[in-house]
Amino acid sequence: MDELCRRLAVDLDGAFPELVDALASDVYSGLRRLAGADDAEDLTQETFIRAYRALGEYDAERIRNLRLRAWVWTIALNLGRNHARDKARRPTPVRLEDRFGVEDPEPADEAAWDHRLRSLPPAQRRAVVLRHVVGLDYEEIADATGRPPATVRSDVRRGLERLRAAMEGES
Amino acid sequence: MTIEEQLQSLRRPAPATVRPAVELGTGLVPGFSVYEAPVGEVAVVFTPRGVRSVRLADEVDPGAIEAEPPRAWRDRIRRALEEGRPGDLPLDLEGVSPFRRRVLEKAATIPKGEVRSYGWLARHVGKPGASRAVGSAMATNPVPLIIPCHRVVRSDGRIGAYSLGGPENKWKLLRYEGAEPELLEELAAAKVRFIGSDTTGIFCVPSCRNARRITPQHRLSLRSEAEAERAGLRPCRVCQPLG
Numbered sequence: 001m002d003e004l005c006r007r008l009a010v011d012l013d014g015a016f017p018e019l020v021d022a023l024a025s026d027v028y029s030g031l032r033r034l035a036g037a038d039d040a041e042d043l044t045q046e047t048f049i050r051a052y053r054a055l056g057e058y059d060a061e062r063i064r065n066l067r068l069r070a071w072v073w074t075i076a077l078n079l080g081r082n083h084a085r086d087k088a089r090r091p092t093p094v095r096l097e098d099r100f101g102v103e104d105p106e107p108a109d110e111a112a113w114d115h116r117l118r119s120l121p122p123a124q125r126r127a128v129v130l131r132h133v134v135g136l137d138y139e140e141i142a143d144a145t146g147r148p149p150a151t152v153r154s155d156v157r158r159g160l161e162r163l164r165a166a167m168e169g170e171s
Numbered sequence: 172m173t174i175e176e177q178l179q180s181l182r183r184p185a186p187a188t189v190r191p192a193v194e195l196g197t198g199l200v201p202g203f204s205v206y207e208a209p210v211g212e213v214a215v216v217f218t219p220r221g222v223r224s225v226r227l228a229d230e231v232d233p234g235a236i237e238a239e240p241p242r243a244w245r246d247r248i249r250r251a252l253e254e255g256r257p258g259d260l261p262l263d264l265e266g267v268s269p270f271r272r273r274v275l276e277k278a279a280t281i282p283k284g285e286v287r288s289y290g291w292l293a294r295h296v297g298k299p300g301a302s303r304a305v306g307s308a309m310a311t312n313p314v315p316l317i318i319p320c321h322r323v324v325r326s327d328g329r330i331g332a333y334s335l336g337g338p339e340n341k342w343k344l345l346r347y348e349g350a351e352p353e354l355l356e357e358l359a360a361a362k363v364r365f366i367g368s369d370t371t372g373i374f375c376v377p378s379c380r381n382a383r384r385i386t387p388q389h390r391l392s393l394r395s396e397a398e399a400e401r402a403g404l405r406p407c408r409v410c411q412p413l414g
Contacts, residue, residue, distance in 0.1 A: 013199055021192050024185035032183060044189050049196040113181055132178035164174055 001068045009063040020048050023069065025075050031136040033117055035080045036127065037110070042082060047076040069136060070143035077126065078146060095155055116166045122145065124159035131156045176235040186355035191236050195219075196365040202238035203231050206325055208252055208316055210340040213239070215248055221261030222248065224313040227336050230306040234282035255348070260312060270296075274308040284348040285378040285410070286355065294414025298337050302326050310334050321345060328359030328377070350378055358392075367404045374399040378411035 004022065007015035017100050027047050034042040051072055054064060126145060129150075130136045141151040162170075174179070196202035198218035205212050205228050212228035217240050225231075240248060247260040256279050264272055273296045281287050287295075289302040289309070298304070309320040315335040321344040325331040330352050333341035345352040358377050366382040367374035370389045375382035393399045394412060399406075406413050 016197070016199060017190065018195065020190050024189045025183070028185035028189065029182045033181060041186055042183060043193040045196060048189075048193040052193070052197040052199075100287065111179065113177070125251055128178065132175050133178075133181050135182075167174070 005064050005066055007069055008055060009060040012063075014054075016052055016055070019051070019072075020067070023049070023072055026069065026134050027072065028076075029081055030073070030129050031076060033114065033129045033133055034077075035083055039087075041085060043076070043079050046070065046079055050075050050079070067140065068144055070140040073134075073136065073140070073144035074132065116163055118161055119166060120159050124155045124162070127152050127155035128159035128163070134162075189359035191238075195236055195238055201232070201235045202240065203238050204238065204248070206248065206252055207275070209344055210316075210336060213252070213316065213335075215252075217241075218263045220265070222251075222257075222314060222317065223318050224254075225267075225335070233271055245412045248378060254359075255316060255322070256280075256346075257317050259313075260317065261397045262317070264313065267313065270298075270304070271308040271311070274305050275312060275314075277317045277319055277324055278309070278312075279318050281319060282380070283322075285321075285376075285380065286322045286345065286350055287324045287376060287410075288324050288328065290412060291376065291412070292323055295411070296298045299414065301343040316344075322350070322356070327362075328364065330356060345357045347400045361392070362394050363392045364395060365393040365399055367393050367402055367403070372404055374402075374404040374409045374412060375407040376410045379407055379412075381409055382409050 002023075004015060004018060007045050014140060027150070028040055028044045031043045052144045058066075091110065107140075117129065120128065124144070127141055130144065131138070136144070136148045138152050140150045141147075141156075145152065147155070177278060192201070194225040196200045196219060198220060201216045202217050203214040203216040203371055205214050205354075207402045208253040210227070214225040214226045214228045214235075215222055216226065216231065216235055222244075229351050239245070244260060247258060251257050251260045264275070267275070275293060275296050277292055278287075279293045284363055289305045292297075292309075293301040296305070305323075309323050310332065311379075312320040312334060315321065315333075321333060321335075321341045327356055330338065330345070332338055345355075355377060363377065365374045366377050366379075368382075368389050369391060371385075373381065374391070374393055391402060391404075393402070393404075
């Protein structure tokens with residue numbers, strides 16, 4: 001990632017597609033859990049488009065010193081939050097699948113996990129997804145969420161405890 | 172499987188459409204969409220900043236991605252192609268020099284169905300001696316049809332060259348717009364530069380809508396500005412034949 005930062009600093013347009021390739025699956029996997037399967041793809045695209053615009057405004061020094069994964073996640077989380085807020089304001093349209101019983105393309109397993117993850121307080125849910133689905137370390141999550149690393153660590157621990165309890169309750 | 176492993180198994184590869192969508196959305200790779208025009212199918216190439224070029228559909232740059240243009244531009248692109256002027260369609264003219272931009276902007280004001288010469292355009296951008304530079308601005312016009320360089324003809328009045336597939340397309344477009352290129356060539360061959368009227372006392376470029384209204388018995392064929400002056404005529408305010 002440091003090497004990629006160096007290249008982004010000297011040749012943004014040339015190196016940017018590599019950033020997309022390196023982080024697209026991270027961002028998509030995380031947003032799929034945090035914003036839902038329907039919107040994850042659009043939000044992933046928007047995250048990188050905004051990242052590109054922001055990098056275009058930064059000077060080379062600032063780009064070289066970025067913690068790239070955490071920084072991209074700051075953007076993704078922001079978009080995810082705004083998206084959730086906008087969605088809450090709009091009435092949900094009835095989907096054809098719901099009406100006609102077309103099968104949900106999402107495997108049952110994923111749906112079960114989303115149900116459990118949604119039962120967590122937002123900070124714990126975010127921390128668990130970023131740590132264990134995306135694979136960020138505690139420092140990166142702290143950077144991306146603006147919470148101290150120790151708090152992030154306890155968010156993850158408590159989140160996992162609650163998930164474990166929820167699963168025991170299911171069986 | 173531990174809970175951590177199960178969470179990890181929720182990781183999914185990003186859909187293959189993410190990268191091209193990001194490249195389009197950032198403008199790193201231009202998009203294009205194909206439209207029907209009097210010269211056949213054309214590709215309108217765009218970035219998030221605006222339309223960057225118009226090409227024959229089989230000559231589009233291999234790197235571009237076929238995609239829908241932004242929703243707000245779809246009708247504007249159609250209208251711009253039909254009217255032969257950009258209207259409110261944004262253009263991305265990055266890399267075009269300020270002089271050439273000025274020439275393109277002026278060319279965009281030539282009405283549909285009319286033509287002006289390189290010399291006329293040079294005078295109207297304040298560079299009376301720059302017909303050749305104007306000619307090369309037209310030859311390298313990145314957005315033909317939308318900036319109507321087909322309405323710009325040689326200074327002697329002949330129809331001349333055209334970048335979008337050659338001169339026969341220029342003729343085709345001018346005929347389509349009702350500009351009567353055969354007639355314009357005849358006038359050029361007879362060295363007629365202006366058309367005057369002995370009733371209104373004005374003179375025009377031959378394709379000016381005011382010139383075309385002059386009835387044959389009052390129509391004066393003029394070979395030069397001096398001839399127009401001797402006949403006591405003033406330049407038309409619509410086509411501003413002298414610049």
